[in-house]
Each structure stands twice: as structure tokens, then as C-alpha cells.
Amino acid sequence: MHIHSFRSAPLLALTALLFGCVTPPPVGQTPPPPPVRVPVTAPPSFAAAPMYFYPERDQDAGRQDRDRYECYRWAVGQTGFDPGMTPVSLPPPAPPPVVRRDGADVAAGAVTGAVVGAIASGPRHSGSGAVIGAIFGAAIGAAAQESRAQAAERAYAAREQATEAARQAASEPLDRFRRAMSACMAGRGYRVG
Numbered sequence: 001m002h003i004h005s006f007r008s009a010p011l012l013a014l015t016a017l018l019f020g021c022v023t024p025p026p027v028g029q030t031p032p033p034p035p036v037r038v039p040v041t042a043p044p045s046f047a048a049a050p051m052y053f054y055p056e057r058d059q060d061a062g063r064q065d066r067d068r069y070e071c072y073r074w075a076v077g078q079t080g081f082d083p084g085m086t087p088v089s090l091p092p093p094a095p096p097p098v099v100r101r102d103g104a105d106v107a108a109g110a111v112t113g114a115v116v117g118a119i120a121s122g123p124r125h126s127g128s129g130a131v132i133g134a135i136f137g138a139a140i141g142a143a144a145q146e147s148r149a150q151a152a153e154r155a156y157a158a159r160e161q162a163t164e165a166a167r168q169a170a171s172e173p174l175d176r177f178r179r180a181m182s183a184c185m186a187g188r189g190y191r192v193g
Helices: 002-022 061-079 104-121 126-187
Strands: 053-055 190-192
Touching: 053 061, 061 126, 104 126, 126 190
Parallel strands: none
Antiparallel strands: 053 190
């Protein structure tokens, strides 16, 4: 029985050494690796570009003001959208996910695999069992870490896609209003610029 305990002593020392490698450094002494960030595009501005109408029939200033007012009211009535009264606001964009690929899961998987491999293999083959377990544990840890990182990136991409759809939906009524306003002013003898 003492022979087995002498053979498992190196295994216990190796396990203790590997567990010592996984402990995180004290806060403030070693900076963490920089996170990988998904690039963020700036949201487009919803401030509509001004519309210019140039009189082609020598309309005076009073006539131009009246035509603009009447066409504005007509376009509101046709589209149901009043850009002067309807604020367009969207929620602020979500911050990109912080995706860490720092190897912590790989190291933890290797240590766990080494311990499980050493215990499961028995006293005669505990060294080779620890090595095999460490290899498989590291592979499983790497796969788990990458899977979490990809899931975070997919969730962020889905949020960005939904935000872009909301932006397009918010700009659609304004586009319809601008087309109606342009058609009305063109019918009254103005060139739209």
C-alpha cells in the first residue's frame, strides 16, 4: 500500500502545480488581455435634409409661402405623417459584447481533464491518464470558450440587424412625406432641388 502512495505523490505534486497555474493574478497587478470587440457602425442621422423648391413661374414670396404651406398640409393628409410634429427617436445602440478569448477555459479544462484522467486511469497509469485527460480537457475548454464567444457575437449581430430594421421603418414615413410634398410643389410650378 505504501508503494502506491509513493507512485501517486508525483501525480499529486503535478496536480497541485497545475492548479496553481490556473489561479487568477491579484487584481491590479497584471492587466487583463484586451477584449476583442465587434466593430460598431455609427447610427445614421434622422435629421432630414432640407427640401428646396425653386419657382419656375415667377411666383412672388407670398405665393411661395402659401404654396409651401398648402403642399405641406396636403402631404401630411396624404401620408398621415407630420415631420414637424413627429420626433424620430430610437433607443441608443447597445454596446458591443466583450468577447474574451484569453485561454482561461482552456487552462481550466486541461487541469480538470488531468485530474479526472489521473483518477480514472488507476495508480499504474496515472501519469499517462493525466496527460491524456489534460489534452482532452484543453480541447473541450477551448471549444466551450469559442462557442460562448460566437454566441455573444451572433446575439450582437441580431440586435444590430433589428436596430437597422427599426431605423429603416422610422425613415419610411418621412420618405413618403417628402415624395408627396415634392409632387405637390412640382404640380404648382416649382422645381424640386
